[in-house]
Each structure stands twice: as C-alpha cells, then as structure tokens.
Amino acid sequence: MGAGSEESEVPPKIEPVTPEAEKALRVRRGWNVAMADRKALISVIGGSDSAPPEALVLAGEVGFLIARADAVLVCGGLNGVMEAACKGAKRGGGTTVGILPGPDAAAANPWVDIPVVTAMSTARNAIVVRTGDAIIAIDGSFGTLTEIAYALDLGKKVFALRSWELEKLDVSRELFVPVRTAREAVEGAVGEAHRVR
Amino acid sequence: MGAGSEESEVPPKIEPVTPEAEKALRVRRGWNVAMADRKALISVIGGSDSAPPEALVLAGEVGFLIARADAVLVCGGLNGVMEAACKGAKRGGGTTVGILPGPDAAAANPWVDIPVVTAMSTARNAIVVRTGDAIIAIDGSFGTLTEIAYALDLGKKVFALRSWELEKLDVSRELFVPVRTAREAVEGAVGEAHRVR
Amino acid sequence: MGAGSEESEVPPKIEPVTPEAEKALRVRRGWNVAMADRKALISVIGGSDSAPPEALVLAGEVGFLIARADAVLVCGGLNGVMEAACKGAKRGGGTTVGILPGPDAAAANPWVDIPVVTAMSTARNAIVVRTGDAIIAIDGSFGTLTEIAYALDLGKKVFALRSWELEKLDVSRELFVPVRTAREAVEGAVGEAHRVR
Amino acid sequence: MGAGSEESEVPPKIEPVTPEAEKALRVRRGWNVAMADRKALISVIGGSDSAPPEALVLAGEVGFLIARADAVLVCGGLNGVMEAACKGAKRGGGTTVGILPGPDAAAANPWVDIPVVTAMSTARNAIVVRTGDAIIAIDGSFGTLTEIAYALDLGKKVFALRSWELEKLDVSRELFVPVRTAREAVEGAVGEAHRVR
Numbered sequence: 187m188g189a190g191s192e193e194s195e196v197p198p199k200i201e202p203v204t205p206e207a208e209k210a211l212r213v214r215r216g217w218n219v220a221m222a223d224r225k226a227l228i229s230v231i232g233g234s235d236s237a238p239p240e241a242l243v244l245a246g247e248v249g250f251l252i253a254r255a256d257a258v259l260v261c262g263g264l265n266g267v268m269e270a271a272c273k274g275a276k277r278g279g280g281t282t283v284g285i286l287p288g289p290d291a292a293a294a295n296p297w298v299d300i301p302v303v304t305a306m307s308t309a310r311n312a313i314v315v316r317t318g319d320a321i322i323a324i325d326g327s328f329g330t331l332t333e334i335a336y337a338l339d340l341g342k343k344v345f346a347l348r349s350w351e352l353e354k355l356d357v358s359r360e361l362f363v364p365v366r367t368a369r370e371a372v373e374g375a376v377g378e379a380h381r382v383r
Numbered sequence: 384m385g386a387g388s389e390e391s392e393v394p395p396k397i398e399p400v401t402p403e404a405e406k407a408l409r410v411r412r413g414w415n416v417a418m419a420d421r422k423a424l425i426s427v428i429g430g431s432d433s434a435p436p437e438a439l440v441l442a443g444e445v446g447f448l449i450a451r452a453d454a455v456l457v458c459g460g461l462n463g464v465m466e467a468a469c470k471g472a473k474r475g476g477g478t479t480v481g482i483l484p485g486p487d488a489a490a491a492n493p494w495v496d497i498p499v500v501t502a503m504s505t506a507r508n509a510i511v512v513r514t515g516d517a518i519i520a521i522d523g524s525f526g527t528l529t530e531i532a533y534a535l536d537l538g539k540k541v542f543a544l545r546s547w548e549l550e551k552l553d554v555s556r557e558l559f560v561p562v563r564t565a566r567e568a569v570e571g572a573v574g575e576a577h578r579v580r
Numbered sequence: 581m582g583a584g585s586e587e588s589e590v591p592p593k594i595e596p597v598t599p600e601a602e603k604a605l606r607v608r609r610g611w612n613v614a615m616a617d618r619k620a621l622i623s624v625i626g627g628s629d630s631a632p633p634e635a636l637v638l639a640g641e642v643g644f645l646i647a648r649a650d651a652v653l654v655c656g657g658l659n660g661v662m663e664a665a666c667k668g669a670k671r672g673g674g675t676t677v678g679i680l681p682g683p684d685a686a687a688a689n690p691w692v693d694i695p696v697v698t699a700m701s702t703a704r705n706a707i708v709v710r711t712g713d714a715i716i717a718i719d720g721s722f723g724t725l726t727e728i729a730y731a732l733d734l735g736k737k738v739f740a741l742r743s744w745e746l747e748k749l750d751v752s753r754e755l756f757v758p759v760r761t762a763r764e765a766v767e768g769a770v771g772e773a774h775r776v777r
Numbered sequence: 778m779g780a781g782s783e784e785s786e787v788p789p790k791i792e793p794v795t796p797e798a799e800k801a802l803r804v805r806r807g808w809n810v811a812m813a814d815r816k817a818l819i820s821v822i823g824g825s826d827s828a829p830p831e832a833l834v835l836a837g838e839v840g841f842l843i844a845r846a847d848a849v850l851v852c853g854g855l856n857g858v859m860e861a862a863c864k865g866a867k868r869g870g871g872t873t874v875g876i877l878p879g880p881d882a883a884a885a886n887p888w889v890d891i892p893v894v895t896a897m898s899t900a901r902n903a904i905v906v907r908t909g910d911a912i913i914a915i916d917g918s919f920g921t922l923t924e925i926a927y928a929l930d931l932g933k934k935v936f937a938l939r940s941w942e943l944e945k946l947d948v949s950r951e952l953f954v955p956v957r958t959a960r961e962a963v964e965g966a967v968g969e970a971h972r973v974r
Contacts, residue, residue, distance in 0.1 A: 224496065258497060281478075283497060289513065289701060299421065300455060300480060302499055303513035307683060307699040308930065309903040312923075316486065316500035328930035332903075332923050339899065339919035354945050486898060504880060504896040505733065506706040509726075525733035529706075529726050536702065536722035551748050618890065621882075652891060675872075677891060683907065685818075693815065694849060694874060696893055697907035710880065710894035 226257040226379035227283075228372070229318025231311075231333040232267030232326040232349065241325035244347050245270035246277075247368035248322055253280025255376045260285065260318050262310070263294045263301055267324045272297030285314050312336050319379030322371045323349040338362060343378045345371040423454040423576035424480075425569070426515025428508075428530040429464030429523040429546065438522035441544050442467035443474075444565035445519055450477025452573045457482065457515050459507070460491045460498055464521045469494035482511050509533050516576030519568045520546040535559060540575045542568040620651040620773035621677075622766070623712025625705075625727040626661030626720040626743065635719035638741050639664035640671075641762035642716055647674025649770045654679065654712050656704070657688045657695055661718045666691030679708050706730050713773035716765045717743040732756060737772045739765040817848040817970035818874075819963070820909025822902075822924040823858030823917040823940065832916035835938050836861035837868075838959035839913055844871025846967045851876065851909050853901070854885045854892055858915045863888035876905050903927050910970030913962045914940040929953060934969045936962040 230248055232241060249271035252259045259275040261268040263284020272282040276297045284298035287310045294301040304310040308329060315321060315336040321344045323334055330349065337344045338361050346352075346364045353364060365371045427445055429438060446468035449456045456472040458465040460481020469479040473494045481495035484507045491498040501507040505526060512518060512533040518541045520531055527546065534541045535558050543549075543561045550561060562568045624642055626635065643665035646653045653669040655662040657678020666676040670691045678692035681704045688695040698704040702723060709715060709730040715738045717728055724743065731738045732755050740746075740758045747758060759765045821839055823832060840862035843850045850866040852859040854875020863873040867888045875889035878901045885892040895901040899920060906912060906927040912935045914925055921940065928935045929952050937943075937955045944955060956962045 224498070227497070281497075283480075283499070285499070291514075291516075300424070300478075300497065301421075301514070302480070302482065302510065304510050304703075305513055305701040306510075306703055306900075307903070308927065309698075309700055309897075309900045312898070312900040312903075313499065313501050313503075316502055317488075317498070319488075328926045331926035332930065335919045335922035335926055336899065339923065351946060355942060501900075502898040503703075503900055504706070505730065506700075506703045506895075506897055509701075509703040509706075525729045528729035529733065532722045532725035532729055533702065536726065548749060552745060618892070621891070675891075677874075677893070679893065685908075685910075694818070694872075694891065695815075695908070696874070696876065696904065698904050699907055700904075707893065707895050707897075710896055711882075711892070713882075 225281075226255075226319050226376055226383075227260050227317055228252050228257045228375045228379060229260040229314050229321045229333075230267065230271040230324065231261065231314060231321060231330050232271075232324035233330060234262075234264050234266035234268065236327065237266040237270075237325045241267055241348060242270040244368050245324050246274035248324065248347070248371055249274025249276075249280070249282075250278040251368055251372035252376070253278025255372060256280075257376050257379065258283060260314060262287065262314050263298050265295055267326065269295035269297060271324075283317070285310050285317065308332065315340065315342065318342070319382055320375040321345070322347065322375050324371075325349055334362070343374070345374045347371050422478075423452075423516050423573055423580075424457050424514055425449050425454045425572045425576060426457040426511050426518045426530075427464065427468040427521065428458065428511060428518060428527050429468075429521035430527060431459075431461050431463035431465065433524065434463040434467075434522045438464055438545060439467040441565050442521050443471035445521065445544070445568055446471025446473075446477070446479075447475040448565055448569035449573070450475025452569060453477075454573055454576065455480060457511060459484065459511055460495050462492055464523065466492035466494060468521075480514070482507050482514065505529065512537065512539065515539070516579055517572035518542070519544065519572050521568075522546055531559070540571070542571045544568050619675075620649075620713050620770055620777075621654050621711055622646050622651045622769045622773060623654040623708050623715045623727075624661065624665040624718065625655070625708060625715060625724050626665075626718035627724060628656075628658050628660035628662065630721065631660040631664075631719045635661055635742060636664040638762050639718050640668035642718065642741070642765055643668025643670075643674070643676075644672040645762055645766035646770070647672025649766060650674075651770055651773065652677060654708060656681065656708050657692050659689055661720065663689035663691060665718075677711070679704050679711065702726065709734065709736065712736070713776055714769035715739070716741065716769050718765075719743055728756070736776075737768070739768045741765050816872075817846075817910050817967055817974075818851050818908055819843050819848045819966045819970060820851040820905050820912045820924075821858065821862040821915065822852065822905060822912060822921050823862075823915035824921060825853075825855050825857035825859065827918065828857040828861075828916045832858055832939060833861040835959050836915050837865035839915065839938070839962055840865025840867075840871070840873075841869040842959055842963035843967070844869025846963060847871075848967055848970065849874060851905060853878065853905050854889050856886055858917065860886035860888060862915075874908070876901050876908065899923065906931065906933065909933070910973055911966035912936070913938065913966050915962075916940055925953070934965070936965045938962050 245267040253275040258281045260283045263286040275282050282298050283300045284294045285302045287307050289305040291301040311333045315333050321337045324347045344362050352362050442464040450472040455478045457480045460483040472479050480497045481491045482499045484504050486502040488498040508530045512530050518534045521544045541559050549559050639661040647669040652675045654677045657680040669676050676692050677694045678688045679696045681701050683699040685695040705727045709727050715731045718741045738756050746756050836858040844866040849872045851874045854877040866873050873889050874891045875885045876893045878898050880896040882892040902924045906924050912928045915938045935953050943953045
C-alpha cells in the first residue's frame, strides 16, 4: 500500500509538541512508555540451515512461548533455528527482530518484523547477544559458540537446549543453564529478563 | 510483571511445528507475514542535546507522521531529535527502534520500544542508516553528517529539514532533498520506502 | 618460504621472561618502546577507482612524505587514492596499514604491509579515522565524506587536498583545513599528530 | 620529536609518480612489496589482568618466537597475555599490532607499535581473529572463547596453550590443536600461515 492513502488520515495541522502540551496529553490519554514498561527482549541463537529437525521444532516452541510471555524475540534474522523461532513467535502474536550480518534486509527470513541491517558479518553476533536481556541457545555450531561466549563474558544467562555442553568445561551453572524443554528455557529466560531490569 | 503469571496462559502441550501443520494453521488463521507486508522503516537522524527547540518540534511531528503512515521509526536511541521523534511516534501509536552506541539499554530514551545495543560507539551510525528504507535528517552536527554521507554512499534518499546544506556542494537533489515541513519529509520518505522495496 | 628454516634460527632454549630478567635485559640492551616513542599514524582517505590522475599523483606524494616524516600510513587498504598513497609510502621506506572493509586480506592493494580485516563494510571507515592521529583527505566521494565527518565529530583535524569543500558550509578552518600541496598536507598532519599526543 | 626536523630531509621537489617512473624506479631500486612477500600475521589471544604468571611467561616466549620467525604479532592491545606477548615480540625485534576495544590509543600497552582504535568494545574480537593468518590461544576466559569460536567458525587453526579444552567437546584436532610449548604453538601457527596464503 502506498503512503498516499495513509497520509490522508493525518490531520493537516499538528500542534507543536511543547513539553507542557505533551505532559497534558500524556496525563489525559494515559500514555505510559517508561522504561520499566518496555517489553523483555529474549535472544534466540542457534544453527542455521544445518540444524536438525528436532532443533527446529524446539525453536518454534521457544518462539511461540516467548511471544505468549509478551516478550520480544531477537535473533540473527536468517534461517534454521532463527527462522523457526521467528515463525513460532509470529504464531504466538509476538514481535520479531532480526539482526542481520549482511547488507540487505531482503535476506531476513519472512517472519522477521524488524530487520536490523548491520553489514558487519559475524561481528553482529555481539549485537544479538547485547540486545537480549537473556539468551536461549538451541543446537548451533561455532557461530553459536561465539554468541554463548559473548553472553557469558557479559554475565548474561544462557539457557541451552541441545546446544554446546559447556558444563563439561566446568562453566558455572549459574550462568550457563542446560535445560530440556522449550518451556524451561523460556520461563528461565523471561524470569531472568525481568530480574535484571 | 513476572513471567510466571504470563506463562500460566500458555497451553501445556504445544503441537510440534511441522511444515504441514504450519501451512494448515496459516491458511486457517489467515497469517500473512511475508516480506512484502513488512512495515516500512524510516530512520530519523539529527542532533542530540544541542538541537534547538524548533528542531525538536519538527522531530516530534515527523515521528508522529511516521507512526500515522504505519511505518516504524528507527533512530540512534538517545536524546534531542531522537527522543522527540520517538515521543511523537509513540503519540501516533507507532513502534520505535533505538540503535544505541553504548553498551547499556538503559541509555535509550524512554520512548524507545526496542533498544538495539551495539556497544560500537559511532560506528553504529552506519547501522542506523542501513536499517532505514529512507532517511530524514533534522538539524544535526558532524555525527549527523556521517549518517547523511552513509546514506548517499548507499544511494538512499535523505530528506533534510533544517539540516546540512549539501546542495551548496552540488550534491544531487535526486538523493539529497531539502524539505521545509515535517509532512513533506515523511511523505517523501514513506513514498521512497515503498518504492525501493 | 616455509617457517621451518626460520625456526632453525631460534635458540633452542629461551629463558623464562620474568619481570626481573626482563628489566635487567632492558637496561642492558637499551630497549625503549614506551608510548611516547610510538610513531605517528596518519590516515589518508579518498576515492577508490574513480579518483582522477591528479589525485593519484598527490596521493603518491603524500604517502612518500608521510614515510619520510617517519610516520605510519593508515588507509582503507583498497585501490585508487589508497593504493597510490601506500605505493608512495613504500617508496619512501615507510610502513602501511590497510583497514579493509571485506573479509579477505587478499583484497588489500599490494603495497599494504599490514592488512587489518574487519569484514564490517563501510563501518570500518570509523576505524580508519579513529586510528589516525590526523587525517589527510584527497579527492573522494560520499565514503570519504563519512570519514571526514567522523574526524570532525572526534575533533580530529582534516587536511583536505582537492576534496570536499566544507568551508562553503562554514565548517571551522581550525578543524577542516583546505591545503594545496602534498607537502602542506603532510607537514600539517604530522605536526598535528605530534601535538595531540 | 617535532615534524619540522624530519621534514627538512624531504627533497623540495618530488617527481610526479607516473606508472612509468614508478616502474623504472622499482626496477632500479629493487623494490618488492608484492602480496606474496607480506609477512605472516599471527594473532595471540588470551586473558588480560587475570592471567596467571605461567601464562605470561608462555606469552612472552610466544611473542619472541613470532618475531624471530619474521611474523607480525596481532593482539587485542591490552594487558596480561597481550602485553606479555607484545613485550616478547619487541625483544625479538618484531612488529606488534594492537586492535583495541576502546576509543583511545593510549590504552594500548607500551609494547604495541600500531594501535588500531576500533571503539567497538568486544566486537573487535572478530577483527583480531580475522586479521591473523593463524591463532595462538594462551589461557583466557570467555572473551578468549569468543575469539577461539570465531576462528573455528572461519576455519582458522587455533593452537591452544593452557587454554580452553575444547577437545572435551569433540572439536576436531584439525582445527583446534592443543600444544604444550611456545615453540610448538609458534611453529604450528607460522607454518599454517604460510600454508593458507
């Protein structure tokens, strides 16, 4: 749809937005977008095309449950676990953010609402992790390991579903939490997101 | 609100998301999140604390009109023009994305719905520009000039409101379009966003 | 040449480098690599393949003079002004650093001694500017304008040779200094580099 | 030392650098800076202040041997393993590159010849890894793990000295090679660097 028809709904004269007018309107209309009200952001990381079918099923459930918990799904925006999670989140009525490695928004999977275009290749992995309040890892190879390590370096909790087994390396279960179901992962991550705010 | 109460709404057993089940559900429920339906993203760039009051009024109007045109507002997430534009967009019922230079989501202005945390300082300016389908520049100093230049380098149109006067340097008006009102800026940018998709 | 033959020159037993041993050695041998002794780094920015022949000649002179002033040449590592400047610096016996936008060191021009591989596309422009103590701009289009604007935003002096004419926009000549010869550019930039340390 | 005295050595008139003149000079003077002649770049990654004394001793030996193998040392530019390795490389007569996370070259350890200033926080870890032809990991925590994972993701060999024990996770020893001495690490890395070119 073109912008023209949208624009015709806009009132021809808009009141200047002075702080006073703004405050008055805000009180009158009950706006409330303060930081505490911002939705939790949960980053889902994991393998792309190489992910096995079970991982994709888990990712879809995780995405759905993130949406149902009224949180925003953040991911790398491509296929595999990322796409399955986005699809699940859209099924749950949620919002999805895809932080893309390449220069083109069209590379985002079709379930991404907001493609963030970095053109920074895998350096964008750091942004995926920093943007999430908590992290859920599903399956995944070395790219996912960069993201897990970034999270742990930042002290962000990672809930791991059939992913890297860092507990074998004595990584603390305070930070790296192996879980077995999508529900455990999302309950853990959303709880953590609300805790760290 | 904690995650617990949210989670209690989630059905205890979620059907595995097979492609077939997904297709059937999609047809039944009329989901439609294909790429063509993705909302336009308009990046608003401009000065932070140093912006004069007139620029802030314009930014508020621009944000409001972007929201009314059903587009998503993208910005650098901080104060000044960025905050005024986000405030306007929230007044218009829109969605706002703030691509932050620092390591902390709490630095986002309170009208940012989705803070993207880059920790990449002003290198994030490139991401602000790449993420928008079209650009609106309001006021602004050298940081804004980096963003205008990135846009022009990518062949993205910039609509300029009381901003840099690059037409003095013979920059083509095909790419760099000085405008005089918030409405001109938003109509131009939203039209361009729909054109380039 | 393989590493093997190189390695045969290495003494079979290396003394552990304790702080005391290190200090003793340092005093005995007169090592002195303190920060004050670090060479100045001058970033040369400008057009790639589209640069006109006169710009390439200027770039070559600039590179040569940077080397002769015992400074290190920093650039974006590709062709055009960047390559001509690197070639000039090597002729002058200097060292060249190329901060590349792509993922492959092989994209560096053959006169780059040290290719830094960012894979961050034009976001690397910010790194080129931050790494230089002072900046010389030669010719150049919008990519160069992003770099000039980054430099001005950081308060770094830019010496401009046949480049953007920002003085038309009333940018202070304290920061943006139009010059007419390679010698003026390099004397200004090297002087500035030593001043800001 | 100021630039003035250096500049006085520069010949007052520099010949324009035409391709023909350049070729003639090149032949006459035996210049040879083609890509094959570029020195190998070895990235050394590892812990900062928290590194134990044994790791610092190893890092110093590694740096020294890299320099003796005529390779360039690349690192994150800060303290701990990075500083010890740079110190060792300078003792060996080598060149050191420090790719810094912050906005200030002054944060580089005093043994860094060329500080590359990214201001991109830990996203610079990706650049440290991409810039090296091969990687040596010494000790290190989660930050180092991001770098190891980036290397493996890119198919770059990592030689590990008292570092993460990824072999417990069945990571292939083709890519991740635990070694026991500085010499093993450097011989492996330099050999690999020459192999991959």
